[in-house]
Amino acid sequence: MPELPEVETIRLTLEPKLIGKSIIGAAVHFEKLIQNLAVDDFLKQIDHKQFVRLSRRGKYLLFYLSGDLVLTVHLRMTGQLMVEPAVNPLAKATYMQLTLGDGNELRFRDQRKFGRVALFDVHHPLAAIEKLGPEPLSTEFTVQCLKERLNQRKIAVKKALLDQEIIAGIGNIYADEALFLAGIHPARLIPSLTAEELEQLYNAIRQVLTEGIENRGTTKRDYRDGNGNPGSNQEKLRVYDRKGLACIQCGNMIVKMNFGGRGTHFCPICQK
DNA sequence: AGTCGCCTGGTA
DNA sequence: TACCAGGCGACT
Numbered sequence: 181m182p183e184l185p186e187v188e189t190i191r192l193t194l195e196p197k198l199i200g201k202s203i204i205g206a207a208v209h210f211e212k213l214i215q216n217l218a219v220d221d222f223l224k225q226i227d228h229k230q231f232v233r234l235s236r237r238g239k240y241l242l243f244y245l246s247g248d249l250v251l252t253v254h255l256r257m258t259g260q261l262m263v264e265p266a267v268n269p270l271a272k273a274t275y276m277q278l279t280l281g282d283g284n285e286l287r288f289r290d291q292r293k294f295g296r297v298a299l300f301d302v303h304h305p306l307a308a309i310e311k312l313g314p315e316p317l318s319t320e321f322t323v324q325c326l327k328e329r330l331n332q333r334k335i336a337v338k339k340a341l342l343d344q345e346i347i348a349g350i351g352n353i354y355a356d357e358a359l360f361l362a363g364i365h366p367a368r369l370i371p372s373l374t375a376e377e378l379e380q381l382y383n384a385i386r387q388v389l390t391e392g393i394e395n396r397g398t399t400k401r402d403y404r405d406g407n408g409n410p411g412s413n414q415e416k417l418r419v420y421d422r423k424g425l426a427c428i429q430c431g432n433m434i435v436k437m438n439f440g441g442r443g444t445h446f447c448p449i450c451q452k
Numbered sequence: 453a454g455t456c457g458c459c460t461g462g463t464a
Numbered sequence: 465t466a467c468c469a470g471g472c473g474a475c476t
Contacts, residue, residue, distance in 0.1 A: 183470065212458095239471080256471050258460080273460085292459045294471065308472085335453085344472085351470055400470065401462085420470095441455080443469080 182255045183239060184316070184349030185392025186403050186411065190261055191236045193406030197263040197284065198231040198243070205279035213275050213288070215298040216306070222299055225249065226278070238312045238348030248302045252309065253288065258402045259295030261288050291402060312348040316385050321347075323382045330370045330378075337373065337381070338366035339440050350385065353398055353420045356445045357388040360419040365451045366444050391416060419445045 182190065206223050208214060214222045229245040236242060241261070243251040253261060266285040270277075276288040276297060288297065298306055313329055314321045329346045340346050341355040350358070359366050361384035364377055373381070397403055397411030400421065404410055414421075418428055423436035427447040436445050 186470080254471085256458095257469070290459090291461070292469090294458065296472095339453095342471090353470060398470080403470070440453090442471095 182259070182397070182403050183351035183354050183392070184236075184389055185354070185395075185413065186397035186405075187236055187239050187241055187255065187349070188393050189397045189411060190255075190406045191234050191241055193409075194241075194261065194263060194286070195234045197406065198234060198280075198286065200231065201280040201282055201284075202230045203227060203245075203278050204281050205277075207277045208275065210275040210293060212293070213290075213295070213297050215296040217299055222297075225299055226251065237309055237315070238344055239351070240309055240312075242309075244302070250300055250302050250305070252298045252300070252306060254296050255290070256292070256294035256296070258291040259288065260290065260402065260404050261286065262404065262406050262408050263287075264408070311345050313344060313346045314348065316347050316349060317389055321386075323379050326382045326385075327378055330373075332371045334369055334371060336366060336439060337364060337368050337370055338442075338444055340370055341385075342440075342442070347385070349389070352442050352444075353400075353417070354385075354388050354392060356420045357418055358384040360384075360446060360451060361388060363451055365448075366439055366446055419447060421445065 203226055206226050208219045211219055229247055229249060232244045232246060234243055241253045245251060263284050263286050266279055266283055271289050273291050274287050274289040278286040314325060330340055338355055341350050362380040392413045395411055395413035395416055398413040399410035419434055422434045425434055427434055427450055430449045432449045434445055434447055436443055
């Protein structure tokens with residue numbers, strides 16, 4: 181799915197097209213899309229609300245609406261959100277349309293139907309969002325914070341990076357990229373990491389996520405920003421999806437293995 | 453902590 | 465035809 185840099189890029193591209201706009205019509209074409217409400221309730225509640233501001237928490241997009249409501253969207257693997265003229269033909273697998281007063285429409289489409297939308301009161305957020313770990317690019321996220329979050333847990337470092345309750349927003353691509361940059365083998369257990377390695381990991385996490393945003397996200401296949409444009413970070417990846425190719429540091433072959441059900445790419449020479 | 457289900461489509 | 469995919473939650 182879109183990870184933190186992709187979701188942030190979507191937020192940045194949608195923001196100018198949504199702030200101050202009103203929803204004058206809504207439609208949902210897939211019942212299970214709406215996580216916490218019956219579709220009828222959802223449509224009733226969202227009608228005639230206005231977009232006040234857009235935020236992001238981990239991989240969740242948060243649309244703050246008038247009436248103290250928050251619309252959340254989680255894109256999971258193949259979800260896409262874009263604003264386009266309401267008269268444009270509907271793309272395949274479009275499951276939600278929010279028609280705006282300016283003639284445009286916010287559309288959600290999702291090939292694999294894993295994405296989820298929720299609508300809640302600003303004072304009663306989704307439990308899953310409440311439980312998220314710190315934002316890795318915020319000032320509150322320090323090396324000390326990372327150490328405290330990991331808390332000597334006896335799990336592989338790759339698994340820890342993917343745990344949204346430890347740190348929010350890292351997915352499979354940026355986890356592999358961060359571990360390569362830090363020179364740490366993905367199967368290393370947390371308690372075995374030295375203070376120096378934890379600091380390298382901290383810096384690597386911040387670097388790969390920042391680069392991802394600067395490059396407007398990684399488009400392997402489905403990812404598009406809120407304008408429908410792909411990102412370019414896929415051209416900058418150091419290990420992800422480079423199985424069998426030469427390591428950019430040592431020239432040996434990048435390998436791919438399965439860790440915890442996820443494809444994991446690394447350099448067996450550079451990552452110890 | 454590990455596995456399965458959710459879904460569809462592209463590729464080996 | 466089988467396997468794989470950027471994720472997560474519900475199971476055991």
